[in-house]
Structure formats: C-alpha cells, structure tokens
Amino acid sequence: MLILLLLLILLPHNVCKKHSSNCTADDDPLPIPHEFYQPGDLIIGGIVSQVFNFHNTPSFTLQPAQMLFNEPMSVSKNYQHNLALAFAVKEINDNPNLLPNATLGFHILNSYYVPRMTYKATLSLLSTQRRFVPNFKCDTKNKLITIIGGLTADISVNIATVISIYKMPQMVPNEDSQYRGVVRLLQHFRWTWIGLMAMDDDNGVRFLETMEPLLTENGICFAFTIRSPKITYLQEAIDLLLEQGDAFTVHNRTKANVYFVYAEPAFVFVLRMMLFLAPFVSLPPLHKVWIFTCQWDFASFSFEKNWDIESFHGAISFTVHSNQPPGFQEFLQDVSPTWAKGDGFIQNFWEQAFGCSLKNSHVLGSSSKTCTGDERLESVPMILFEMSMMGHSYNVYDAVHAVAHALHGTHISRSKHRRLAEGGNVRPWQIHHFLRSIVFNNSAGDTLSFQENGEMKKGFDVINWVTFDNGSFARVRVGRLDPWAPVGKELTLQDDRIVWHKTFMQGWPVSVCNENCSPGFSRKKKEGQKFCCYDCDPCPEEMISEQMDMGACISCPQDQYSNKHQNQCVRKDISFLSFKEPLGIILTWLAIAFSLITAMVLGIFWKHRDTPIVKANNRSLTYILLFSLLLCFLCSLLFIGQPRRVTCLLRQTTFGVVFSVALSSVLAKTITVVLVFIATKPGSRLRKWVGKRLANSIVLSCIVIQVGLCSLWLSKSPPFQDTDMHSLPGKIIVECNEGSAAMFYSVLGYMGFLAMVSFTVAFLARKLPDSFNEAKFITFSMLVFCSVWLSFVPTYMSTKGKYMVAVEIFSILASSAGLLGCIFPPKCYIIVLRPELNNREHMIRMKI
Structure with a gap:
C-alpha cells in the first residue's frame, strides 16, 4: 500500500492537464466527512484528531458499516485546535503589514486516530480540493504550502511519511525535552520509587526505552511498568479493564505514590474508564500523584463529562508553553453552528458539547432536545471545552504565524511588486531557510524562533490540576521547563502553589522504596x-x-x-596547657612557690656563708646547686602556655642543661665527700685532689657533655611548633614536636645517667663517719629523683596533649623539690632555728 502511495506521489504534476477527465467529483467515492476549508492564495493544511469511531467486536454476520457504534464520537475539546488555526489566519489576513499581496487559507482534515485515515487525509490535502487524486493539481488557485502536524506523535510520523517527499514543512513540536524536566521534578521532590505507564505500541515502547535508562542515570527507580494494549473495539476496553484491574490492585499496594504516564489519548481513555468503574468492580481507589506528558489536556468524550475526576486532583503535567492572544475569547463568542460555511466539524462538536441535536442529526450522547444555535461556548463544562487557549492550540497558533512570517520573508527577498501566488513563485521547500532564521513576537507577547534543526524554540509549562466537587477544574501554572537553560537549572518550581491530593496531608507526598536515611x-x-x-x-x-x-x-x-x-x-577546639585553666594555674603557682622557697634557701645560705655548716661540703657547689634548682623550677614555666617557635626551641634544651648542672653539682658534692674521707687517712695520695678545682671540673665536664648533646639536637633536628589533629577527639593539640625523639631521649638519658652515678656514689658513702657527710641526704634525694623520672617515661608516652606536658612539668617540679627537700631542710633548721649548733666545736663533738 505504501509503495503504491509513493508511486502516485512521484507521478508528474502536469498529467492532470492531459487527463483532465480524471479530475472529477466522482474521483473520491469515500470523502473524509470532517473537514474545515477556507480558500486563499496560499493554503495551510492541518491534520487534527477530533472525531473518533467506536466499533463493536467484529462479527461475520454483520456488514462492516453495521459494526459502527452508532455515530462518530467527538473529543470536543480538540475543536479548539481548529479555532486557533482559523483565528491565526484571520489575524494575518487582517494585518496589512504581513503578506499584503496574498491571502491565507486553510484546509483541516480529521485523522480519526488511525494510520490509514491519516494517510488518506494527508494525500487528500495534496490533491485537488474535494477530489482524491494524489499528486494531481487540476487548478492553481489553492496552493498547499505547509501542513501542521497531528496531536500525537504517531499521527505526525504518519503525516511525515508522505510529505517528506515534497520537502514540505511540517510544524511539529519536539516533546522529548520534557522527559528530562520530569527527572528534575522527581529529583526536586526526592521521588525515587515510581511507576511508569504507557500504551503498548511503538510510541509507548520508545517512551519506556527512553525513560528507564534516564531514570537510572539520575538515581530514580521504577517499581513497575504498565503497558496497556491498543484498543480497537469497544469490548476490548471492557476486557482490558478487568484484566488491568488486578494489576492495578497489586501496584496500588506498593510504596510508589507517583505514576508517570505517557498520556496518549487512547491510554488516558482506558485509565479514566478504569478509575471511573473501579468502585463498581470492587477495585481499590487509586489516589496517587499523576505526572502526565504534554499530550494530557483533560480531553473527554461527551459521555465522560459526568465521570468523577477527583482521582486526578493534584496531578502534574508538562504542557507546551501557552499564552492568551488578545481577541481570541471574543473570537470564540462568535462561533455558532452557522458561523463558517466550510466547517464540517461544528455540527458534531456542537451537539456533543451542548447535549442537543441540530436539525436532521442524531449523534450519540445528544438528547432529543433541539439546539437553538444560540448556545454560548462559555457555558460548556471545562472538561469538554475551554475558553482559554490550551497548549496544543497555542502551538497551532504560533505555527501559522511562523509560516506567515517565513512567507513574508520570502516575498521581501524576491520582489515587492509581484504577488506570491502568481506564477508559482513559492514552493514549500523554499521557506525552510526562512523558518530557521525568523525571530518575531506574536500578539501574546512571546518571542518565537527556530533552532538549526528546525525545532521551534519553546519551553513547557508545569501545570497543577485542581479539581472541584462540581466536576470542574483549574489548571494552575506552578513552574516552567526551559530545555535550553544550563544543566540543573532547566526546571523552576513554585512549591507553595502546588495542591496535592487530600490523601497526602503532611507536606508533599513521599514516593520511595523505603524510608529515607537520615543525616548521620x-x-x-x-x-x-x-x-x-x-x-x-x-x-x-x-x-x-x-x-x-x-x-x-x-x-x-x-x-x-x-x-x-x-x-x-x-x-575542633585548640588544646594546650594554658595559664588560665585550673591545671595550668596550679602548676604555675607550684613552680613560683618552689622558686621562692629555693631563693629563700639560697638567701639564707648566702647570709650565713661564713658559718661552718655552709662551708661544709664545698660552699660553691651549694650555691650552684641552689641556683640551678631555682632555674629548674622556673624553666617549667616554659612548658605552660601556647607553644611558640622560641619556647619549643628553649624548653627541653634549657631543662636538660639546667638539670644537668644540678645533677653534676650533686655528683660533685658526693665525690667530694668520698674524697675527703679517703684523703683524711694517713698516707693518702688523694689529698692533692681535694678542693674546689676537682669539684668545678666535675661540674664543668658534665655540663659540657649535655650542652654538646643539645647543640647537636638543635643543629640537626630542632623542636618545632606542631599540631596533632587525631590523638584526641574534637581537639587540635598545639604542641612542640621534639624533632628527633632519639636526641630527646639521649638528653633525658644523660640526666638519668648522672642521677644513677650520683645515687650509687652517695649510697656507698652514706655511712662514712663524718659529721659533715651529706651522703645520706643525697642518697635519699637521688632515690626520689630516679623514682620520679623512671615513672615519668611510661606515663609520658601513654598520655596525649596538655596532659603529656603536665606530666613533664610535674616530674620537673617533683624531682627538683626532692633534691631541695632532701638536702637542705636539716641545714636550714640548724642555721635558722638552732644557731647555737652552727659552730666548729659542736661539729667536732658530733664526729663519730
């Protein structure tokens, strides 16, 4: 069949002149009864989908004509598409500045929603008026210049199959970009578990094949897909209802509260029938969030006008952007059964919209009441007809104006003095270039243009459908989809304007497989x-x-x-041992208190420097020891406060050197005690070593070694300010990184070595019979010192942050206080409280 049609199209155009007998009124024995024709120099063709034939199930006992279900039914709302085209043509013809030397006409035919009738309607447009002779033109007056495509994608494809051979422009909007808008809508409301519904045909399959991977890519899952088979006969609709009812019952129990529907008219008819009849066949109510593609327009047959539409309350649809051209509603008020001579749709529309019968007419759904012809369109329920221009009608309106501006551009580029209709100056394919390049503002204030691929650059409106108990509804514009906006910003929504179904009482509906995971x-x-x-x-x-x-x-x-x-x-909080916190305050006061006590002892010894008890055991070493202990107490203050670069360099090295001075002084005093005892024996050769020179040498040599270690430490890997982010939860420890742990423990170990030597020597000399012997006190002080520092190492390594610093400060204070408290209190007692004992005679008498 298609090959035959192509052969007919490819026949030469001039055959009609030689065989004019072929162009007779009898050439089309079965003309399309529903058409709307207005003559003009240039004709715009239109294929609409308004009238539909219901059929009973085929029977071999009846003629095909007898199987028609009464008369054709009209989707009366679609009649507005015809009126939009007629209104646009009237505007253009009334405009003296647009196509001044030519008039536009139009020829609209019905597709009846079936491919074969769509092909015939298209070929009829390409034939001579009222004669079905494809590719033959028996006159040159009515020149078809373009065709405006059908309501659905398959109708438009069927039209394109024929007219593509003629390179004729076909005005069809691209609907694919709305799918990404739906994805953005789902992401906006966090709906990740939805149902998909479509007709089981090529368009439905293409829809599902497009949506399923698109949803997956964007983190959205489909809980199920429902594919409804095409309905050819009325009985099939009833059988399908019972069949799909069980499936809907199962899907209704899922957690998917959002259904995305590819809203072809045939599928929407089945859906509405199922929802309407659900209570009568014991099906549960299906209260969901319905999302419809741009084919959805609440179009209904006349017998559906009393069907409950409450289930669609709160539905959301993407519709082609529309506006209201001025004068359109006034134009509608002039429409009547006799308003236009060539309108073959008006009778069917009028009778089904108003439920009455015109003369000599019997239409399904009409009553015995006779139409007066004075009925007003504004009184028709919105579900059957709307006074405001709908999205598809606005597309038709814009398409007509686009063709007119393209023709006007062609006229200007050729000649300002020749009529467009004369001499075949304009061919359909010649206006393609002008369609791509035109930019104009229509009467509604919208700017129209085309992309390079010929697609009209129009966005989509997001419509929220609000239904009322009386069967009426309102379409509320709640957003806009701009496919040419930057990625992620294509969709803009006004959430506060959206009305949801009453079953969703709190906030917007939730449609997820399981409860959302909370933060954390x-x-x-x-x-x-x-x-x-x-x-x-x-x-x-x-x-x-x-x-x-x-x-x-x-x-x-x-x-x-x-x-x-x-x-x-x-x-995180900054953590360090501060002077302002209790622990820091306590340690500071302890350091200052011990420093004052040490300074007081040093003052007492300086004041009584000439007394025997001060002179005993080397007075100079006593002064060195007391002064170093004073510095030991004060150097602990370097460990308190926020670590800085200078304090990090000084505190461990200062502590190491000062403590080495104190320990070397103790060691020198202990060795001096031993040498004095040995040197007092007759014939001892060590007498020459007893004196200040030996003690000073011991102190100096010990200090030099520690200073060398500290100098090496500072030169190779000095301590530095550092932060520890991980040791304590919620804390940033500001600390001094020792740089080299080996050098730190070397310095510490050297002090331990001096302490152990001092302890050993003092322990061996503790029982020497000398009244001036300090060995017992030094032994005990070294025992305290070693105990403190032996417990320091494991405690220091097991603590973190400021408590590690506190452990070291405590060890410094405790060991220093041990030296001070074990050596000097007995002497201070005698000097201050028992001065009568501080004489040489008493010391000699105490000699053992």
Missing part, C-alpha cells in the same frame, strides 16, 4: 533489589552524612570532627 546514616544496598531499596547504616567514627539518603559517609576536614549525631562537622 548512609545507604547500604539490599541484595537482589534495585538500588533505590536499601538499608541505613550509621556513619563510622569521624565521618558524617549531612543530607538525606547519602550514598556514602564523608570524612571531616582535619581541623573538624563529627558531632555525636554524625551529621555535621564541628570545628
């Missing part, structure tokens, strides 16, 4: 199920999730930590 949790996939179905696992320690349904927890920056709910990162 991350998703964990359920085995064997789609990725939208998951469990919620708490975030690991030091990790957070700030948003709902995060796929994985994230780590906090190093200077932050997770709060107890693990949903937010909190800046």
Whole structure:
C-alpha cells in the first residue's frame, strides 16, 4: 500500500492537464466527512484528531458499516485546535503589514486516530480540493504550502511519511525535552520509587526505552511498568479493564505514590474508564500523584463529562508553553453552528458539547432536545471545552504565524511588486531557510524562533490540576521547563502553589522504596533489589552524612570532627596547657612557690656563708646547686602556655642543661665527700685532689657533655611548633614536636645517667663517719629523683596533649623539690632555728 502511495506521489504534476477527465467529483467515492476549508492564495493544511469511531467486536454476520457504534464520537475539546488555526489566519489576513499581496487559507482534515485515515487525509490535502487524486493539481488557485502536524506523535510520523517527499514543512513540536524536566521534578521532590505507564505500541515502547535508562542515570527507580494494549473495539476496553484491574490492585499496594504516564489519548481513555468503574468492580481507589506528558489536556468524550475526576486532583503535567492572544475569547463568542460555511466539524462538536441535536442529526450522547444555535461556548463544562487557549492550540497558533512570517520573508527577498501566488513563485521547500532564521513576537507577547534543526524554540509549562466537587477544574501554572537553560537549572518550581491530593496531608507526598536515611546514616544496598531499596547504616567514627539518603559517609576536614549525631562537622577546639585553666594555674603557682622557697634557701645560705655548716661540703657547689634548682623550677614555666617557635626551641634544651648542672653539682658534692674521707687517712695520695678545682671540673665536664648533646639536637633536628589533629577527639593539640625523639631521649638519658652515678656514689658513702657527710641526704634525694623520672617515661608516652606536658612539668617540679627537700631542710633548721649548733666545736663533738 505504501509503495503504491509513493508511486502516485512521484507521478508528474502536469498529467492532470492531459487527463483532465480524471479530475472529477466522482474521483473520491469515500470523502473524509470532517473537514474545515477556507480558500486563499496560499493554503495551510492541518491534520487534527477530533472525531473518533467506536466499533463493536467484529462479527461475520454483520456488514462492516453495521459494526459502527452508532455515530462518530467527538473529543470536543480538540475543536479548539481548529479555532486557533482559523483565528491565526484571520489575524494575518487582517494585518496589512504581513503578506499584503496574498491571502491565507486553510484546509483541516480529521485523522480519526488511525494510520490509514491519516494517510488518506494527508494525500487528500495534496490533491485537488474535494477530489482524491494524489499528486494531481487540476487548478492553481489553492496552493498547499505547509501542513501542521497531528496531536500525537504517531499521527505526525504518519503525516511525515508522505510529505517528506515534497520537502514540505511540517510544524511539529519536539516533546522529548520534557522527559528530562520530569527527572528534575522527581529529583526536586526526592521521588525515587515510581511507576511508569504507557500504551503498548511503538510510541509507548520508545517512551519506556527512553525513560528507564534516564531514570537510572539520575538515581530514580521504577517499581513497575504498565503497558496497556491498543484498543480497537469497544469490548476490548471492557476486557482490558478487568484484566488491568488486578494489576492495578497489586501496584496500588506498593510504596510508589507517583505514576508517570505517557498520556496518549487512547491510554488516558482506558485509565479514566478504569478509575471511573473501579468502585463498581470492587477495585481499590487509586489516589496517587499523576505526572502526565504534554499530550494530557483533560480531553473527554461527551459521555465522560459526568465521570468523577477527583482521582486526578493534584496531578502534574508538562504542557507546551501557552499564552492568551488578545481577541481570541471574543473570537470564540462568535462561533455558532452557522458561523463558517466550510466547517464540517461544528455540527458534531456542537451537539456533543451542548447535549442537543441540530436539525436532521442524531449523534450519540445528544438528547432529543433541539439546539437553538444560540448556545454560548462559555457555558460548556471545562472538561469538554475551554475558553482559554490550551497548549496544543497555542502551538497551532504560533505555527501559522511562523509560516506567515517565513512567507513574508520570502516575498521581501524576491520582489515587492509581484504577488506570491502568481506564477508559482513559492514552493514549500523554499521557506525552510526562512523558518530557521525568523525571530518575531506574536500578539501574546512571546518571542518565537527556530533552532538549526528546525525545532521551534519553546519551553513547557508545569501545570497543577485542581479539581472541584462540581466536576470542574483549574489548571494552575506552578513552574516552567526551559530545555535550553544550563544543566540543573532547566526546571523552576513554585512549591507553595502546588495542591496535592487530600490523601497526602503532611507536606508533599513521599514516593520511595523505603524510608529515607537520615543525616548521620548512609545507604547500604539490599541484595537482589534495585538500588533505590536499601538499608541505613550509621556513619563510622569521624565521618558524617549531612543530607538525606547519602550514598556514602564523608570524612571531616582535619581541623573538624563529627558531632555525636554524625551529621555535621564541628570545628575542633585548640588544646594546650594554658595559664588560665585550673591545671595550668596550679602548676604555675607550684613552680613560683618552689622558686621562692629555693631563693629563700639560697638567701639564707648566702647570709650565713661564713658559718661552718655552709662551708661544709664545698660552699660553691651549694650555691650552684641552689641556683640551678631555682632555674629548674622556673624553666617549667616554659612548658605552660601556647607553644611558640622560641619556647619549643628553649624548653627541653634549657631543662636538660639546667638539670644537668644540678645533677653534676650533686655528683660533685658526693665525690667530694668520698674524697675527703679517703684523703683524711694517713698516707693518702688523694689529698692533692681535694678542693674546689676537682669539684668545678666535675661540674664543668658534665655540663659540657649535655650542652654538646643539645647543640647537636638543635643543629640537626630542632623542636618545632606542631599540631596533632587525631590523638584526641574534637581537639587540635598545639604542641612542640621534639624533632628527633632519639636526641630527646639521649638528653633525658644523660640526666638519668648522672642521677644513677650520683645515687650509687652517695649510697656507698652514706655511712662514712663524718659529721659533715651529706651522703645520706643525697642518697635519699637521688632515690626520689630516679623514682620520679623512671615513672615519668611510661606515663609520658601513654598520655596525649596538655596532659603529656603536665606530666613533664610535674616530674620537673617533683624531682627538683626532692633534691631541695632532701638536702637542705636539716641545714636550714640548724642555721635558722638552732644557731647555737652552727659552730666548729659542736661539729667536732658530733664526729663519730
């Protein structure tokens, strides 16, 4: 059949002149009864889908004509498409500045929603008026210049199959960009578990093949897909209702509250029938959020006008952007059964819209009441007809104006003095260039233009459908889809204007496979199920999730930590041993107190420097020891406060050198005691070593070694200010990094070595019979010193932050206080409280 049609189209155009007998009124024995024709120099063709034939199930006992279900039914709302085309043509013909030397006409035919009638309607437009002789023109007056495509995609494709051979422009909007808008809508409301519904035909399959991967790419799952077979006969609709009813009952129990519908008229008819008859066949109500593609316009047959539409309350649809051209509603008020001579749609529309019969007419759905012809369109229920221009009608309106501007551009480029209709100056394919390049504003104020691929650059409106108890409804514009906007910003919504179905009382509806994972949790996939179905696992320690349904927890920056709910990162507190906190204050006061006590002891010894008890055991070493202990107490203050570069360099080295001076002084005093005892024996050769020179040499040599170690430490790997982000939760430890742990423990170990030598020598000399012997006190002081520092090492290594510093300060203060308290209190007691004992005679008498 298609090959035959192509052969007819390819026949030469001049055959009609030689065989004019072929162009007779009898050439089309079965003309299309529903057409709307207005003559003009240039004709715009239109294929509409207004009238539909219901058929009973085929029977071999009846003639095909007897199987028609009464008369054709009219989708009366679609009649507005015809009126929009007629209104646009009237505007152009009334405009003296647009196509001044030519008039536009139009020829509209009905497709009846079936391919074969669409082909015939298209070929009829290409034939001589009222004669079905494809590719033959028996006159040159009515020149078809373009065709405006059908309501649905398959009708437009069928039209394009024929007219593509003629390179004739076909005005069809691209609907694919709305799919990405639906994805943005689903993401906006966090709907990740939805149902998909479409007719089981080529368009429906293409829709599902497009949507399923698109949804998956954007983190959305479809719980199910419903494919409704095409309905050819009335009985099939009833059988399908019963068949699909069980499926809908199952799907109604799922957690999917959002259904995305590819809203072809045939599928919407089945859906509405099922929802209407659901209570009569014990099906549960289906209260969902319906999302419809741009084919949806609440179009209804006349017998559907009393069907309940409450289920669609709160539905959302993407419609081609529309506006209201001035004068259109006034134009509609002039429409009547006799308003236009060539309108073959008006009778069917009028009778079904108003439920009455015109003379000699019997239309299904009309009553015995006779139409007066004075009925007003504004009184028709909105479900059957709307006074405001709908999206598809606005497309038709814009398409006509686009063709007129393209023709006007062609006229200007050729000649300002020749009529467009004369001499075949304009061919359909010649206006393609002008269609791509035109930019103009229509009477509604919208700017129209075309892309390079010939697609009209128009966006979509997001419509929220609000129904009322009386069967009327309102379409509320709640957003806009601009396919040419930057990625992620294509969709703009006004959430506060959206009205949801009454079953969703709190906020917007939820449509997810399971409850969302709260902040502080991350998703964990359920085995064997789609990725939208998951469990919620708490975030690991030091990790957070700030948003709902995060796929994985994230780590906090190093200077932050997770709060107890693990949903937010909190800046860590700076931690160091401060002078202002209780621990720092206590240690500071202890250091100052011991420093004052040491200074007082040093003052007492200086004041009584000439007394025997001060002179005993080398007075100079006593002064050195007391002064070094004073510095030991004061150097602990270097460890308190926020570590700085200078304090980090000084505190360990100062502590090491000063303590080495104190320990070397103790060692020198102990060795001096031993040498004095040995040197007092007759014939001893060590007498010459007893004196200040030996003691000073011991102190100096010990100090030089420690200073050398500290100098090497500072030159190779000096301490520096550092931060520890991880040791303590919620804290940033500001500390002094020792640089080289080996050098730190070398300095510490050297002091331990001096202490152990002093302890050993003092222990061996503790029982020497000398009233001036300090060995017993030194032994005990070294025992205290070694005990403190032996316990220091494991304690120091097991603590972190400011408590580590506090341990070292305590060890400094305790060991220094041990030296001070074990050696000097007995002497101070005699000097201050028992001065009568501080004489040489008493010391000699005490000699053992």
